Amino acid sequence: MAERTLEITDVSSPLKAAFTISRGAKTCADTIRVSLRQGEAVGRGECVPYPRYGETLPGVRAAIEAMAPQIEAGLDREALQAEMPAGAARCALDCALWDLEAKLTGRPVWQLAGLPEPKPVETAVTVSLDTAAAMAEAAKATPSRLLKLKLGGPEDLDRIEAVHAARPDARLIVDGNEGLLPDQFPAIVRRASSLGVVLIEQPFPAGRDEALLRRPGAVSVCADESAHTSAEIQDLARRYDAVNVKLDKTGGLTEAIRMVQAARASGMGVLVGCMVAGSISMAPAVLLAGLADATDLDGPLWLAEDVAHGLTYADGMIRPPSPELWG
Structure with a gap:
């Protein structure tokens, strides 16, 4: 297997208007994006650390960074489920692994996952x-x-x-x-x-x-x-x-x-x-x-x-x- 490398990027995206719910309002979408490169293929995933569930941007980033050695060594999706709890950090890595497999195999994720062919x-x-x-x-x-x-x-x-x-x-x-x-x-x-x-x-x-x-x-x-x-x-x-x-x-x-x-x-x-x-x-x-x-x-x-x-x-x-x- 070609060497894998993981990149982590903080993303802050201004909103067109305030998004208001019962707990408060936000004017910016703050996310963490990961890129997993293997050879010429790059798989991407993104997550939203959510304070309602006790998540912070630094905490989620640290959780992803802690998994980087295992991910770069070839950890697969099923093993990832056992290694990390449900939440934003695992979401970014799991989705990047799906995308990477699609890029490496030339098969879309919906086929790899056994899902119906997507339509509008x-x-x-x-x-x-x-x-x-x-x-x-x-x-x-x-x-x-x-x-x-x-x-x-x-x-x-x-x-x-x-x-x-x-x-x-x-x-x-x-x-x-x-x-x-x-x-x-x-x-x-x-x-x-x-x-x-x-x-x-x-x-x-x-x-x-x-x-x-x-x-x-x-x-x-x-x-x-x-x-x-x-x-x-x-x-x-x-x-x-x-x-x-x-x-x-x-x-x-x-x-x-x-x-x-x-x-x-x-x-x-x-x-x-x-x-x-x-x-x-x-x-x-x-x-x-x-x-x-x-x-x-x-x-x-x-x-x-x-x-x-x-x-x-x-x-x-x-x-x-x-x-x-x-x-």
């Missing part, structure tokens, strides 16, 4: 948390017919009603990011389907979601912050109807595939989601879209500038990555 797929586009009137205006300016509304406060029902009035053609995912008010939740659920809501995502904090054992209404409830890997699926299935699979949480595409399979085996629906990041981070997740009920991969749309050969979006649809980008 509808993606949700996020409407950032704001006043009801501002969110309604933002929804009008968003061409997608699947909108994800960030919620978290006493005006949440007003926000949903305002967006539905502005965009009656749109299907809505409402995302509490653990910040919905328990006394408002029953009213939101009762009204949800009449307001175009098709999914309610993580209404309550992880570990404090026992109320969902008695949840009312016909709209599905999806786990996000409560869900990380396939090992949690059986327990989550007691409280949630669906799960949001994000590669930065699972630790890469390898475990994400297992998580989707476990969710299906437990009768759960699947949303493939993302953190706010560019196309290198998003590309592996696009390959999972063929196994999902819905896709939320609008991260690059928030960036003021994406990478070369970035993912292509049009009218709420996202196209599969080109070989020049990833996989």
Whole structure:
């Protein structure tokens, strides 16, 4: 085997506008990108260190650096799963290994992984948390017919009603990011389907979601912050109807595939989601879209500038990555 070398780069990408959820706002996407070179082939991966899960940029970078000797010595994906915990650091390395294998073999990742051939797929586009009137205006300016509304406060029902009035053609995912008010939740659920809501995502904090054992209404409830890997699926299935699979949480595409399979085996629906990041981070997740009920991969749309050969979006649809980008 030709010698491998690993490069690690900190990336800071300004956003077009503030991205606001119940926990706060961000104006920049801070990621870590890795490039794994073997001969003339280069595999790339990217991750988003996420403070909600106790991750920092220096900490994730240090975890990747600590693995560099093993990665450069030829550590494979399966061994990586045992050597590192799920999370952003493993995600970057796992995705780089997939991309490198595709470059070395001339076979796309979807074939290597036994996934359906990727096709253009509808993606949700996020409407950032704001006043009801501002969110309604933002929804009008968003061409997608699947909108994800960030919620978290006493005006949440007003926000949903305002967006539905502005965009009656749109299907809505409402995302509490653990910040919905328990006394408002029953009213939101009762009204949800009449307001175009098709999914309610993580209404309550992880570990404090026992109320969902008695949840009312016909709209599905999806786990996000409560869900990380396939090992949690059986327990989550007691409280949630669906799960949001994000590669930065699972630790890469390898475990994400297992998580989707476990969710299906437990009768759960699947949303493939993302953190706010560019196309290198998003590309592996696009390959999972063929196994999902819905896709939320609008991260690059928030960036003021994406990478070369970035993912292509049009009218709420996202196209599969080109070989020049990833996989």
